[in-house]
Amino acid sequence: MAFKVLNPGLLTTVQDLGRPGYFHLGIPVSGAMDRYALRAANLLVGNPEGAAALEAVFMGPKLEFEVDATVAVTGADLPARVDGEPHPAWTAFPVRAGQTLSFDYLKGGARAYIAISGGIDTPPALGSRSTYIIGALGGYHGRALAVGDVLPLGAPHAVQHGTEVPADLRRTPGHSAELRVLPGLYWRLMTEEAGGNFFADEWKVAPEADRMGYRFRGGRPITFKPREQPFGAGSDPSNIVDACYSYGSIQVPGGSEPIVLHRDAVSGGGYFTLGAVVSADMDLIGQMQPNTRVRFVKVDMEQALAARAAEAQRLARLREALS
């Protein structure tokens, strides 16, 4: 039970819900950038929500199946074809042994999730099949897929073809986004003016946007309150004594371009952070293309937890719809 990679696309990796527990040794959680989309794709094909699937960035792979399977594609709008026949997104469809799954050009979003019945059965590393490329860990030999790779599949569960996610439970990425931010961490190092500008300005996703972090451009530079740099911190006012980073935390090296750390985050470093994007909005970042217009919206903890609860409710409705 397997499929063969005829063309890997741009950057296609095996991802599940990640490997928590090793961040203190510099190994990040990894896993799907858009966890909701991964869960939906898995539920559609009868897999456990956290089964390993493919995450394809900007461009779909071309895969040849050696076995009959059920497939679902969610997340980015990347139209699927089986031997040339189009199939709708967010819907379970069959692929028979010998058939080829391919994709049209990207129409929206950044990352498509391709779940296959049985799940991808590469060997887990530290409890997860997610690929952490920098550390050459997990996934398929710790790297992105390449031509000729053959990936094993697990045993499938019975599933209904044509099952689909209701329209109101699909998240379709747009050209602009708001990201809610809880200010904190080293916020106090900035001038009051810079703090105001950060939330007032419109930012755009820079080309340097990947699984480690998303970089933004277009807002005014961050200015810092004058202070004597603490011992060990380094000379730039944006430097701190190297500390742990939160997932979603926003660093601004040199005060110029904010970077939001994501699933393959570096676990620490020597740049100040001004707060963190709330957990409820992390999936959204994974679907943003370069040049997406973004505003950061200031929230407090109560609002962050309310946003988290709303996401949990959406997931509960998804589970109910697909049960």
Place this chain on the structure above:
Amino acid sequence: MQTRYSYGGDEHIFVEIDEEMSLEAFFKSLSIANAVRAMRIDGVTEVCPANGSFQVKFDPDRIKPDTLMAALKVLEASADKAEKRLDTRIVEIPVYYRDPWTTETLMRFRERHQDPEGTDLDYAARVNGYDTVEQFIHAHHASPWFVSMVGFVAGLPFLYQLVERSRQIQVPKYLRPRTDTPKLTIGHGGCFSCVYSVRGAGGYQMFGITPVPIYDPQQKVSYLREFMVFFRPGDIVKWKPIDHAEYDAIVADVAANRYEPRTAKVTFDLDAFNADIDGTNQRLMEALHGV
């Protein structure tokens, strides 16, 4: 020292023991971080100690942020009374200073450096007041270093020099980070040295390279079979200068699974260290060499 607490989004609490680096801040941070781990608080999913700070990751569906915050503040009070002793190990890491690979890399990124005319070692020797690179290299490996944090990328140790602050090596990072650093480069930025566990981007000055792998996701290297990451916060490291022939010999021994880093169990007592730095380091070296 002034402890500062902050939320990092809705899933992290960040605790900064002191904004400047010191062994006192490190010991207090590690002591509280270990206490948090030992308490096994329901909803706490990860505890990450760093140089002079630590971070707790939690699931706000299982524990309220302010409940956890209050619990951490209680722990701080008891950490002040804790003994500043650590049962740990000292490890000898061979370093080929001025090796061809980091030299080639630093030449490629010269336009990102403060001193485009010289090497990273020339620059570091000068800004630290050493007349020659040889004297600087000697200062780098003469005293042991303390692993005060593991992270950035998989298994990368940050190391803090066990000498008086006036003798600590300090070097600014590159003006703009490199996009490439050879695997197992010995780097230095601010007051910290590091070992780049994997190839990749980096902003620390490059002094040399070690033949000893410290991260092995395949877990084939003999001393990394139990776990893929070699270093833990609290490890003590002694650099040992080697030449090209010794470097090649160790690379061959590692490949044949004949190599084990020289290691000894030691106890590090912060008060004893502060009372007699040279004497404490002397005893650490005796332990390493089985004297």
